[in-house]
Amino acid sequence: VSASGKPMKRESDLIDVWFDSGAMPYAQLHYPFENKELVDSRSYYPADFIAEGVDQTRGWFFTLHAIATMVFDSVAYKNVISNGLVLDKNGNKMSKRLGNAVDPFGAIEKFGSDPLRWYMITNSSPWDNLKFDTDGVDEVRRKFFGTLYNTYSFFALYANVDGFTYAEEDVPMNERPEIDRWILSLLNSLIKNVDACFADYEPTKAGRLITDFVNDNLSNWYVRLNRKRFWGSAMSTDKLSAYQTLYTCLETVAKLMAPIAPFYADRLYMDLIAVTGRDQVVSVHLAKFPVADENLINAELEARMQMAQDVTSMVLALRRKVNIKVRQPLQCIMIPVVDEAQKQHIEAVKDLIMNEVNVKEIKFVDGAAGVLVKKVKCDFKKLGPKFGKQMKAVAAAVAGMSQEAIAELEKNGSYTFQLDGADAVVEAADVEIFSEDIPGWLVANEGKLTVALEVTVTDELKREGIARELVNRIQNIRKSSGFEITDKIAIVLSKNSNTDDAINEYNTYICNQVLANSLTLADEVVDGTELNFDDFSLYVNVTKL
Structure with a gap:
């Protein structure tokens, strides 16, 4: 009997309550009593996409299709992602009893929602179980978001000094340096591939592609190799090309990452267009998603630059093996070439490689010549x-x-x-x-590529290495002293038999690199900062003029 005194009876003809959820697409429209045309015309139904946990295989996923098939002779949805489970870092189910559960709100408070989201999307495919580790979230925050922030900060620092607002006409592609055309080719390849990944419901691949582009190519290669182009006083065509290229990369990355990192992407995008006014939208999420320009994609150029990156990576690894810093010049890299195409690729980028790994020359030898066994x-x-x-x-x-x-x-x-x-x-x-290593050389192999690095340091090379090391130390003093990037300085260095010859030989070079009007040697340095080297020390006084 009900509360009002009316008799009630049990309904004997029951089915699984999941069929209530299975009727959701039409029940929410009150079909067929209302909105009949939306369902019958197929403009509203079937759905393009659905996502739920793997346990819904026999629940919601099934009943949606079952009802759709019986009533409409149709599928209920076109694409499905069946989410895996979030486990602890050891692969165990999270449990309050075991004390291995992670508070999501605490993680968001500590790392931010976008690093958390980026980690969960890029760590494993949505349909795989995720071993959740807060150290991984922190690594994403530092390595990806931190790298992207530093890249933007570098751009903004010099753009503000030069007053760059993207008011000028675009520098024609045929007038841009090869490295600009390379990163723009790679950017458009990225747009093409990320768009395809999102269209195929592969957000993990999309996020990883963006991560690799930002970390390996934009920051660690393009910006690092082009810093000096932003330092010049005049706005030359070359400098303008560098600004426009880097701006385009940052703006495009903001759009590409927006579906996964909505807050960070929005802030980055709005900070960029607030100065340039290149878009009038109030959010990155209202901007048009990038479309690849096939005319800017140059597969051969990308292959050449990849070869440069591979050689550079191998040489730097050999340097680390014997603890020789990159600032210490070395004489030669020797490369046994497998074929003429490989030689041409390396030949085209050898100046870039030599500058990046700080060697004087690259020699090519026949792969079968026996120089390297x-x-x-x-x-x-x-x-x-x-x-x-x-x-x-x-x-x-x-x-x-x-x-x-x-x-x-x-x-x-x-x-x-x-x-x-x-x-x-x-x-x-x-x-x-x-x-096999040969005396005075170190050798590394990677696939078809072999490089040999001459590791003998002559007195001449040592003097140049000291000069480069001093430049680095003085730049650090400038930074820690809070000097502006345009401030001129005067330098006084203590005399030392280990460094005097190098300083005298490279005096002009050091001054040019650190914006110094003078560099003098003195028997005693007043109020000096101690610079410790391997087996001796120097004192330096840096004064802003």
Whole structure:
């Protein structure tokens, strides 16, 4: 009996209550009593996309389709993402009892909502379980958002000094340096690929592409290699091109990242257009999503620059191996070339490589010339299942390969042996190719690329290295003293037999690099800052003029 005294009875004809949720698309429209045309015309239904947890496979996902099939002979939705579970960093289910649960509001308060969102999207695909680790969120905050912030800060610092507002006409592409055309080619490739990822419901791939572009290419390569272009006093065509190129990259990245990091992207975008007025929208989320310009994409240029990045990375790793700083010049890189195409790619960017790794020259040698002795070692996990009982004979044949045979393996990606009267093909991916170090040199291999770095430091190279190190130390003093980037200074350095020759030889170079009107040596430096080197110390006084 109800509260009003009316009799009630149990309904015997019941179905799973999930069918209430399965009727949601039409029930929310009060179909068929209202809005009938929206459903019948298919303008409102089926849905383009749905997302829920994996447990809904037999629940909501199923009942939506079941009702749609019975009533409309149609699917209920066109695309679905079945979310995985959020686990603790060890892969265990989060639980208050175990004390391994992470308070999401605490994480947002500590790291920000956008780093948290970026971490969860890029760490693993939405349909995979996520091992949630706050250290990972902090790493995303520092490495991606921090890097992007520093890149914007660099741009804003010099743009404000020069009064850049993007009021000038765009510098024509054929008048821009190759490195500008490269980053814009890469940017448009990024637009194309990110758009395709979002269209395919692959936000993880999209986020990772944006991360790689910002960290590896925009900040660590383009900005680092082009700092000096922003330092000149006059607004030359080259400097204007640098400003326009970097601005375009930042503005576009803000739009691309907006679906994943809405707040950060909005702030970045609005700070940019507030000065330039290039868009009249009140939010990045009301701006048009970028469209790739195919005319700006140059695959060959991208391949050349990738080669420069690969060589640079390998040489810097060799420097770290023997603790030789990049500021210390070295004489030579030697590269055994696999083919003419590889040589041409490196030749086109060799000046950039030499400047970046601080070496005087790059020498090319024939890959089979024997200057660098290469050897091959089998990966038994890959080759064992392939050759079985013949593995011992294959291993012996691989170990005995000539330099010419190794060069052919590198060039073609495979090499064919004669084994018991039959062909035996070994793929480059199934072996490890390495080079032996030679006296005074270090050698590194990566795929088809081999580089050898001469690590002998002559007295002449040492003097130049001291000069470069002093430039770095004085720049740090300028920064810690709060000097403006345009402030002129005077420098007094204490005399020292380890550095006097280098300072006298590179006096003009040091002054030009640190904006000093004078650099003098003195027996004693008053109120000096101590500079510690490996086995001696100097004192320096830096005065703003």
